[in-house]
Amino acid sequence: MFVCRTCRQTVQRVCGQHSATYVQWPSRACVTAGRGSFEQRRGVHNTRVQCQSLRTRLLQNKTNLDVSLTKGAGISASSSLQGSAEENAQKFQRPMAQTTIDEEEVKKFSNLAELWWDEAGEFEALHSMNELRVPLIRDALVNQRQQESEGTVRPSLPLEGFQILDVGSGGGILSEPLARLGALVVGVDASEENIKIAQAHVMHDPKVARNIKYIQATVEDLVGTEEEKFDAVVTSEVVEHVADVPTFVTACCQLVKPGGSIFLTTLNKTYLSYALGVVVAENLLRLVSPGTHDWNKFISPQDLQYILDQNDFSTRLLHGMMYNPLMKRWSWIKNTSVNYAIHAVKAT
Amino acid sequence: MAMSLSLLFRRCCPKNRQALHRLFSTASTSESSDDADIVISGGGMVGASMACALAYSDSFADKRIVLLEAAPDRGDFHLPKRYSNRTCALSPSTAGLLSSFGAWEEIEMMRSQPVRRMQVWDSCSDSMIAFSQEDMTEPLAWIVENDVILGAIMRRLRQAPNPVDIRFETSAKSFVIPHVSESWEEKSKHPWVKVELGGEKSIYTRLLVGADGSKSAVRAAAKLHTVKWNYEQTAVVATLRLAEAIDNNVAWQRFLPTGPIALLPLSEEFSSLVWTTTPEDAKHLLKLPEESFVDAVNDAYWHERDKNALADKAVDGFSQLLNNIMPGGTAMKQLPPTVTGVEEKSRAAFPLELMHASHYVRPRVALIGDAAHRLHPLAGQGVNLGFGDVECLTRILEQAVAGGSDLGSLNHLLTYETKRQRHNLPVVATIDGLQRLYSTDFTPLVVARSLGLTAVNSLTMFKNLIIQRATA
Numbered sequence: 001m002f003v004c005r006t007c008r009q010t011v012q013r014v015c016g017q018h019s020a021t022y023v024q025w026p027s028r029a030c031v032t033a034g035r036g037s038f039e040q041r042r043g044v045h046n047t048r049v050q051c052q053s054l055r056t057r058l059l060q061n062k063t064n065l066d067v068s069l070t071k072g073a074g075i076s077a078s079s080s081l082q083g084s085a086e087e088n089a090q091k092f093q094r095p096m097a098q099t100t101i102d103e104e105e106v107k108k109f110s111n112l113a114e115l116w117w118d119e120a121g122e123f124e125a126l127h128s129m130n131e132l133r134v135p136l137i138r139d140a141l142v143n144q145r146q147q148e149s150e151g152t153v154r155p156s157l158p159l160e161g162f163q164i165l166d167v168g169s170g171g172g173i174l175s176e177p178l179a180r181l182g183a184l185v186v187g188v189d190a191s192e193e194n195i196k197i198a199q200a201h202v203m204h205d206p207k208v209a210r211n212i213k214y215i216q217a218t219v220e221d222l223v224g225t226e227e228e229k230f231d232a233v234v235t236s237e238v239v240e241h242v243a244d245v246p247t248f249v250t251a252c253c254q255l256v257k258p259g260g261s262i263f264l265t266t267l268n269k270t271y272l273s274y275a276l277g278v279v280v281a282e283n284l285l286r287l288v289s290p291g292t293h294d295w296n297k298f299i300s301p302q303d304l305q306y307i308l309d310q311n312d313f314s315t316r317l318l319h320g321m322m323y324n325p326l327m328k329r330w331s332w333i334k335n336t337s338v339n340y341a342i343h344a345v346k347a348t
Numbered sequence: 349m350a351m352s353l354s355l356l357f358r359r360c361c362p363k364n365r366q367a368l369h370r371l372f373s374t375a376s377t378s379e380s381s382d383d384a385d386i387v388i389s390g391g392g393m394v395g396a397s398m399a400c401a402l403a404y405s406d407s408f409a410d411k412r413i414v415l416l417e418a419a420p421d422r423g424d425f426h427l428p429k430r431y432s433n434r435t436c437a438l439s440p441s442t443a444g445l446l447s448s449f450g451a452w453e454e455i456e457m458m459r460s461q462p463v464r465r466m467q468v469w470d471s472c473s474d475s476m477i478a479f480s481q482e483d484m485t486e487p488l489a490w491i492v493e494n495d496v497i498l499g500a501i502m503r504r505l506r507q508a509p510n511p512v513d514i515r516f517e518t519s520a521k522s523f524v525i526p527h528v529s530e531s532w533e534e535k536s537k538h539p540w541v542k543v544e545l546g547g548e549k550s551i552y553t554r555l556l557v558g559a560d561g562s563k564s565a566v567r568a569a570a571k572l573h574t575v576k577w578n579y580e581q582t583a584v585v586a587t588l589r590l591a592e593a594i595d596n597n598v599a600w601q602r603f604l605p606t607g608p609i610a611l612l613p614l615s616e617e618f619s620s621l622v623w624t625t626t627p628e629d630a631k632h633l634l635k636l637p638e639e640s641f642v643d644a645v646n647d648a649y650w651h652e653r654d655k656n657a658l659a660d661k662a663v664d665g666f667s668q669l670l671n672n673i674m675p676g677g678t679a680m681k682q683l684p685p686t687v688t689g690v691e692e693k694s695r696a697a698f699p700l701e702l703m704h705a706s707h708y709v710r711p712r713v714a715l716i717g718d719a720a721h722r723l724h725p726l727a728g729q730g731v732n733l734g735f736g737d738v739e740c741l742t743r744i745l746e747q748a749v750a751g752g753s754d755l756g757s758l759n760h761l762l763t764y765e766t767k768r769q770r771h772n773l774p775v776v777a778t779i780d781g782l783q784r785l786y787s788t789d790f791t792p793l794v795v796a797r798s799l800g801l802t803a804v805n806s807l808t809m810f811k812n813l814i815i816q817r818a819t820a
Contacts, residue, residue, distance in 0.1 A: 119711070119757060119758045127757075127759060128759060130751065130752075130753065131751065131759075134751045134752050135750075135751060138750075138751075138752070154410070155407070155409070156406075156407060156409060156411075156749065176752075177751060177752030177753055178752060179752075180753075180754070181752040201539075204538060204539050205554075205754075206383075
């Protein structure tokens with residue numbers, strides 16, 4: 001579903017065949033009133049031409065616009081246009097799962113592309129959060145393996161043999177350490193630029209590159225084919241940027257093997273998290289660029305645990321985290337009012 | 349027959365995975381670039397011990413470490429009969445580091461002399477201070493020749509479980525450091541450090557460790573700013589023969605206005621001299637015939653020409669006062685041994701300066717040892733700080749590997765820098781302060797320092813604290 005940028009009414013998709021391409025159309029109300037602008041996003045490159053022609057055709061055929069808006073189903077809409085039937089028939093159809101991406105969020109991060117890997121720069125806090133996240137994941141998975149079987153593990157590669165999905169991998173800040181510890185990591189991000197940056201960064205290190213795969217997709221894209229494939233799914237600092245949290249978390253949960261783990265780190269929705277996480281961090285100390293976090297999107301651990309519970313997960317660990325801006329380090333604290341991490345395990 | 353064949357086979361086959369890989373790899377001789385995890389530039393005591401510490405560490409079992417040393421390979425170390433004139437005072441924490449990879453046992457098998465007491469006194473007054481561990485059982489330090497230390501470390505390095513690629517007669521022509529070197533912008537913009545060895549050969553490494561001494565090329569390439577101070581002093585070293593064989597476990601140091609003269613025990617009959625003095629004086633001393641030189645040394649320890657009457661009176665009165673408050677607290681002044689001879693060709697001199705790098709690290713570059721800091725030898729702390737750097741960096745790199753970080757990542761390198769600077773800067777500042785304090789014969793300062801020294805001498809707790817800090 002898409003939202004008209006002008007009047008915020010939801011409108012139905014038109015271009016249903018190109019999973020990564022989404023076109024924002026003005027609502028019918030806006031079109032009739034003469035407002036609203038056509039905005040088009042580049043998607044998967046080989047479909048760009050199609051969408052461009054689609055757009056021009058639609059511009060020319062304004063009457064068809066009303067038809068396409070009311071029809072709803074993507075395929076029928078585009079086939080109602082002239083000359084595109086045979087092209088559409090050839091097009092590969094993927095289940096479109098765009099409901100949890102928020103356009104604004106994706107754009108925000110793409111703008112910060114070059115700064116991802118500057119450890120003293122914009123993403124300093126994320127880099128130093130690895131000090132907490134990586135040992136958490138490493139120890140939890142190693143314990144999981146020890147309980148299951150007594151295999152021989154090379155001490156320098158404790159995560160060898162594990163398949164991990166890093167949702168919202170961004171520039172690969174968390175994916176690379178996990179891959180360096182031996183895990184097979186699939187990094188997934190909605191922003192194409194982030195995937196490109198991550199891939200460009202990892203290609204120089206052959207030992208790590210052979211353990212990571214970056215895919216530009218959303219979690220829902222993976223649900224159809226990769227269900228119950230991963231030993232662990234990690235979504236770190238993503239949940240607070242997602243439009244529809246229950247769907248997102250459910251999709252993540254579906255991808256975990258029975259007995260596998262899910263790790264989430266995000267911010268709590270409290271007055272303190274507004275004060276510290278938004279006002280102080282963004283405006284006063286400039287730890288992250290202003291506008292990165294929307295307090296309305298924060299979620300409390302209880303709500304998150306409820307969603308996990310509904311998906312047959314049992315929480316193993318819920319712990320707060322705190323960032324010390326003077327020392328530029330994260331530390332574990334009991335209080336979950338601002339940042340917290342959850343580790344939950346799927347029922348077998 | 350079959351058994352002997354299998355024995356032969358086992359002996360011919362490489363014993364570990366890495367060597368096996370090299371046997372079967374198809375690397376051609378025209379290959380110009382190489383990959384390494386860590387390149388240590390400089391195979392001196394500190395560089396070699398860094399390589400050794402990493403080679404014996406479990407976390408680095410599958411990592412490729414390269415050590416570049418400009419000097420030729422001298423093979424296995426054979427202990428020479430004569431003592432070398434360059435020696436170090438190793439602290440107990442350094443002994444701990446060296447024993448972690450077995451080098452300390454090698455040193456003890458060769459030769460080392462424990463120091464159980466240290467006496468420091470002034471030539472301008474009667475004040476003195478004596479350090480010793482309680483009960484005189486634990487040594488304060490060990491005096492070991494530099495060659496012995498290096499020989500022991502290299503021996504252990506060659507036997508390391510994870511073989512280190514030691515390249516003798518190799519020194520890097522230049523370093524291309526990301527975001528720093530001008531040539532990096534123009535060329536490939538590879539994110540790793542490129543160590544150019546000349547002759548079209550180069551190594552790409554995740555982390556470059558600079559252990560190449562006070563005139564470090566790595567530090568220059570990384571454009572790290574340093575604070576430098578030329579002391580305008582030269583240190584004269586020599587191996588001296590003592591008048592009689594004694595239980596030589598005391599280090600003697602007397603502060604002259606031109607600089608401190610120190611006698612460090614090497615064995616029952618021999619001691620090592622480190623005499624810091626003005627450059628002209630040093631040149632003169634090196635030219636003196638043997639007997640005159642011995643006379644000069646004895647004179648330096650026994651003369652009373654610089655005695656300041658006021659300071660003497662002040663110290664007398666103060667120590668009487670202290671004796672009344674804390675009877676038996678002050679240590680007694682002992683007399684240093686007399687020197688009768690100097691080993692031929694053992695006299696040498698080297699200039700002294702203070703140097704401290706404002707930053708020890710850059711992304712993918714770290715400095716250890718003299719490349720980061722160079723001190724005045726008056727407290728024998730220089731090499732111990734270097735070994736402390738090695739220990740700290742090894743532990744931090746092990747933690748980084750456990751956390752899956754990139755070896756050259758700035759996060760943990762900054763932790764190393766902070767830790768070491770916090771430890772090193774006070775030592776550097778204190779030693780520099782002491783050197784300045786004792787290089788004058790300006791009466792008020794003499795009186796002040798004499799009283800201060802006498803006071804500290806009677807505070808056993810404070811002395812123990814100093815010993816702890818110096819040996820930590």
